[in-house]
Amino acid sequence: MLLDKARFSRGQAAIFDGIMFLLFTSISVALVFVFLNGYGISQDDAMRSSYVLAYIQDVSKVLFFVDVSTLRDAANSSTPALNAEAIYLDPGAGITTACSPSNGVGCPYWDLSYGNADDQCSVLNQYFYTTVADLVKRDLSDSDVNTTVIIPGSGGNTGVDPSGLVKLDNYFGVASGVGTPPRAHGKTALRCALKELLKPIQLAGYYYFVEIVNPTPYEHSIPIPGRQITNYWRANPDASGNGGYHSCEDAMNYTTGGYVSGAARREFKILSVSMPFRVPRQETMQDMRNFMLRICIWPGKT
């Protein structure tokens, strides 16, 4: 009787071993699949980031070679089906219908075709053998001079701005005895160039914002209503010069109610590329100011 019981227990132990082996195997297989699922994902992400980074760096290099006159047709550059900027929708902001050239709301590039003549890409037709970077530097070279600018928050009024901001404003210094300063359409050139060069980024669903920064003391470009260098219409200040993005950081500060300085930062993955951008001073045209050109992009969600 005792012997029979022992024999029965032995058979039970054997089947128990088999089931335990199967259990361990199943756990191992599950772990292998978990590993397999994540294998190479981070490397792939790194590769994709390196591509986007290389692309943005290429854009900044290209600015030093492209002749501004070749950008004169940039605003008319696509068939309607591909003209993403003309059918830009922003449901998060209540813009659910395609933008119309009659008002320009929701159309970040509206003024490149329909706005003020100085904002249209066609104005670049007058510059020959001038690169985009050359024209931008000419535009910026008066940053130490009290030029006539649109005063931020003044309802679009112009006036002499003495604060020595980074004056990427399409003006070149002050014309002595003349009401209107001479023009250097650096900002328009930069807007038209980036509209073209960042097309794949935009069509992939990203927003971009480009700025010229003076690192010491830290200053941004003057925000001008409707004229920020961006494909995101919210980044533009309103007609009174209020709101809008002043820098790349503002993309993280934006709330659904509008731009709020110091608001809780949203979790945008912003990719930013900066490059030195040395600009001669207008008074002397000798010593240089060490500005920086900064391009940042982030996923297009609101």
Added chain:
Amino acid sequence: MKRGDIGPISDDIPSIFPIVFGVLLFMGTAMYSAQRIDERNEYLDLRKSLVGLSYVALNKGYISDAEFDAQCTSQYADYADRRRVNFVVSLKKFCRFVSFDQSISSVFSTATNYGVDACNETNPNCIDSAYARTGKLCPNPPPSVTTRGVSSQIGPANLPPNFQMLNFPISVQCTRDATVKGPGMTSIVIWR
């Protein structure tokens, strides 16, 4: 051997089934995962080669016609040889605006879509009527690939299953004397 027999071997027989099943499951998983890892490694290696070739091709923001031709036979081909990959580098000289209104087939040809730009007397925006702004290809003609036993020049109809492609902006020569440079686009296609 009787049913329910207890002996040196016979009582272990029932446990053989889960053990064999477990071994098969594990070996199958190991083989499948090895295959997936190989595929992933191959993809990542191709991707790395593609990004590497883009660094070679776009070392500065401008490339002239002569530079493109010279680099094609030296730098691009050398790099591709070292990485054991096949490649096509396509240069589109838009010169006015970047147009994506074209099919993938245009990547493998020198044709460039200029939109309404036609260099004739009625178009005052024409930059240089004497200079043909066709695109450039490296190598030209593109290499052949074999699909379903048929060898033919690579194109949209016979793209290899593991091909990868990236686009980059670049400034290009828009006049014969290269005094005017305009926006262009480089497409790099790679496969193994």
